[in-house]
Amino acid sequence: MGTVGGGTFNVLQRNASEITRRTGRNIIVEQVAQRRTNATCEMGSTQITEDIFAVANNPNIDVVVELIGGYEPAKELVLTAIRNGKHVVTANKALIAVHGNEIFAAAREHKVVVAYEAAIAGGIPIIKSLREGLAGNQINWLAGIINGTGNFILTEMRDKGRDFADVLAEAQALGYAEADPTFDVEGIDAAHKLTILSSLAFGIPLQFDACFTEGISQVSQEDVANAEALGYRIKHLGISRRTDAGIELRVHPTLIPEKRLLANVHGVMNAVLVDGDAVGPTLYYGAGAGAEPTASAVVADIVDVVRDIDLENSTRVPSLAFGQEDLSATSILPMEQVETAYYLRMMANEKPGVLAQVTKILGERGISIEAIEQKGHATEQVPVVLLTNRVVEGQMNAAITAIEALDDIIGQITRIRVENLDG
Amino acid sequence: MGTVGGGTFNVLQRNASEITRRTGRNIIVEQVAQRRTNATCEMGSTQITEDIFAVANNPNIDVVVELIGGYEPAKELVLTAIRNGKHVVTANKALIAVHGNEIFAAAREHKVVVAYEAAIAGGIPIIKSLREGLAGNQINWLAGIINGTGNFILTEMRDKGRDFADVLAEAQALGYAEADPTFDVEGIDAAHKLTILSSLAFGIPLQFDACFTEGISQVSQEDVANAEALGYRIKHLGISRRTDAGIELRVHPTLIPEKRLLANVHGVMNAVLVDGDAVGPTLYYGAGAGAEPTASAVVADIVDVVRDIDLENSTRVPSLAFGQEDLSATSILPMEQVETAYYLRMMANEKPGVLAQVTKILGERGISIEAIEQKGHATEQVPVVLLTNRVVEGQMNAAITAIEALDDIIGQITRIRVENLDG
Numbered sequence A, B: 001m002g003t004v005g006g007g008t009f010n011v012l013q014r015n016a017s018e019i020t021r022r023t024g025r026n027i028i029v030e031q032v033a034q035r036r037t038n039a040t041c042e043m044g045s046t047q048i049t050e051d052i053f054a055v056a057n058n059p060n061i062d063v064v065v066e067l068i069g070g071y072e073p074a075k076e077l078v079l080t081a082i083r084n085g086k087h088v089v090t091a092n093k094a095l096i097a098v099h100g101n102e103i104f105a106a107a108r109e110h111k112v113v114v115a116y117e118a119a120i121a122g123g124i125p126i127i128k129s130l131r132e133g134l135a136g137n138q139i140n141w142l143a144g145i146i147n148g149t150g151n152f153i154l155t156e157m158r159d160k161g162r163d164f165a166d167v168l169a170e171a172q173a174l175g176y177a178e179a180d181p182t183f184d185v186e187g188i189d190a191a192h193k194l195t196i197l198s199s200l201a202f203g204i205p206l207q208f209d210a211c212f213t214e215g216i217s218q219v220s221q222e223d224v225a226n227a228e229a230l231g232y233r234i235k236h237l238g239i240s241r242r243t244d245a246g247i248e249l250r251v252h253p254t255l256i257p258e259k260r261l262l263a264n265v266h267g268v269m270n271a272v273l274v275d276g277d278a279v280g281p282t283l284y285y286g287a288g289a290g291a292e293p294t295a296s297a298v299v300a301d302i303v304d305v306v307r308d309i310d311l312e313n314s315t316r317v318p319s320l321a322f323g324q325e326d327l328s329a330t331s332i333l334p335m336e337q338v339e340t341a342y343y344l345r346m347m348a349n350e351k352p353g354v355l356a357q358v359t360k361i362l363g364e365r366g367i368s369i370e371a372i373e374q375k376g377h378a379t380e381q382v383p384v385v386l387l388t389n390r391v392v393e394g395q396m397n398a399a400i401t402a403i404e405a406l407d408d409i410i411g412q413i414t415r416i417r418v419e420n421l422d423g
Helices: A003-014 A016-023 A052-056 A074-083 A093-110 A126-133 A148-160 A164-174 A188-202 A221-229 A291-307 A354-364 A393-404 B003-014 B016-023 B052-056 B074-083 B093-110 B126-133 B148-160 B164-174 B188-202 B221-229 B291-307 B354-364 B393-404
Strands: A031-033 A047-049 A063-066 A087-090 A139-145 A232-243 A246-257 A269-276 A280-287 A339-349 A369-374 A381-388 A409-418 B031-033 B047-049 B063-066 B087-090 B139-145 B232-243 B246-257 B269-276 B280-287 B339-349 B369-374 B381-388 B409-418
Touching: A003 A016, A003 A291, A016 A291, A031 A052, A047 A052, A052 A074, A063 A074, A063 A291, A074 A087, A074 A093, A087 A093, A087 A291, A093 A188, A126 A188, A126 A269, A126 A280, A126 B126, A126 B291, A139 A188, A148 A164, A148 A221, A148 A232, A148 A269, A188 A232, A188 A246, A221 A232, A221 A339, A221 A409, A291 B126, A339 A354, A339 A393, A354 A369, A354 A381, A354 A393, A381 A409, A393 A409, B003 B016, B003 B291, B016 B291, B031 B052, B047 B052, B052 B074, B063 B074, B063 B291, B074 B087, B074 B093, B087 B093, B087 B291, B093 B188, B126 B188, B126 B269, B126 B280, B139 B188, B148 B164, B148 B221, B148 B232, B148 B269, B188 B232, B188 B246, B221 B232, B221 B339, B221 B409, B339 B354, B339 B393, B354 B369, B354 B381, B354 B393, B381 B409, B393 B409
Parallel strands: A031 A047, A063 A087, A246 A409, B031 B047, B063 B087, B246 B409
Antiparallel strands: A139 A232, A139 A269, A232 A246, A269 A280, A280 B280, A339 A381, A339 A409, A369 A381, B139 B232, B139 B269, B232 B246, B269 B280, B339 B381, B339 B409, B369 B381
């Protein structure tokens, strides 16, 4: 009965008649486990306990809704509910991304549903769209803004010319960002969600540990402005793509063309772009967090379970979209082998021949330059900004090492990946 | 086996293994009725007939896919299949919008599914999102770009400064628009789709005849440019909104703020914006037509049916999202009572006091002016452009009649509705 729990309770009460019109049933919140009273909720005849396992063991309960978050005791609660033959609805991305394989196996054994629409992108029905709405497609790739805090920070940096640290402090004051913002700004939260999306898209087991993760704390105001001048915007994206060599699974700041809808998703909003072989590009947009948007997804899952609850085996859609025995062993591609374009920014001594040395190093590794700009003049050191063509990351790493070793390049090179998202 | 039929056949063949991984079943195209051979398809062992009723009566067939379009013989085919206990998948928006109530009643009687995701917005899973993904919400309103031809024309008019007739001719040459473009440009196709969306959102019977429909053939290059200068874009929208007085159901050109994602949906692409009381605004974007995008939705429906096919009653979700006995009698609001803001353009004699007369007429009907621009000078007649606040259409009609009666107003007033889409 925290933020999302209270929102879920309130949506179930407020929209009870609309939901009954849709399902032909009344959904009753029989019992709630809470540490503190949620002042937004009128509990009525709902039983209240402080013991979460009392709910999981309550024989009158058909569906257990887990909105605690984190690994434990959420995992034990969910497994207890499953063993007791109860369906489970959860918003817990960390739990699913890290322990989903084990949880789904238990659910199959006990013939119950574990639904988790709320775990990704709040109220956007992205899991339903991937598991069902796009089920005729071979998914080629997906790319999403799946952390609202990060998108709020990048939006403010661009719109108002502010610095990362300044906006982060405001986001914390507004309650968008946690006191410890690491999960949000370093991409761990997005990696949890991307791991799940990737399994749903490609039919592979959950492999959170294999996800490449880079945060936005190193994105500077200078990079935001340079991107803008080049016709791009920087977004913190989770990207997963099927290639012949393996599946890309990566979260990092990304330059994307300003005309893409995804580049125009502002503030705390989320959006996921999914490209299927038949449907082409599709996009799903909405609020990625907050009490009622998240509750919208939780209640949709409850409705889904309720619509099938009389059936002997109500697990009509596999937990990860594909049958367990049909999950693919396709490996996650190491980041060194991922191909993408790059934005590079470096400080160079203002001397003849420096750019020639840089372009030579790139050219030797098959990296051609799409755009180059040397900014400012008449100073001893000048910033140089480059956009490259697509190249595997290993080659780029080698080139960056070689360029940084040049006498006339000062300090480290800033590297941000570039994606056109057009196929 | 026309465009969509061929696309569906090919997607089912090409993605057979991916679909089997998702459903645990093989989907076999047992028999096809076709007038002409589709050169893109390798028919293999599929039986071919010219008699569509042979398919509907074939005892080996579980699911009949209707991709003929139009009212007849599609309706008789679908009803025959239903009476024979077969599930039906169709992409036929006209059929569902006009005869859906009767067809769904037959489906309930015979306990079969009639699925029609492909009828609206091609490959975008908008029906699934409304019926299932947003099932916890009371839907407040929705607004969609649901005709690709119209959106292509408006996009070209804006991007290239071209005239309506010129772009329409090109769209016909490219195959986007039919030889008779009436269904597309006059909004009838969009009204079919909006009628269905409105029922799914609000739980009301299909009422195509009550839909207000205005096309884009009267939108001039001048209006497109004026809108742009005011920070808006003109889109041909289907809008449905729940109000205390009734449900709005209307298709018309609409000025929307240029910053909205919907304003940035270009060319033949479709998008639907749905506002729910819990989730807030959500948007669904993708290709609204074409062989394979439409096939994506057809195959998703087939997969949905197949996932439930062993169940005694596999109609887990009501056809119109709400139970038949729970459909609401809420009436459709007559257009005269719909409240919206307006863009007005008129030609006025360049004389002192003319604008004062116009604003007086508006003011007497409670209409205030948000922006006014008198364009050009030093000519005898000048165009005047106005943006008004929100007012019921009946008041605006009266004001327009009174203004057109002024001696110094020449000809008819152009009126385009304005929506901010922000709540």
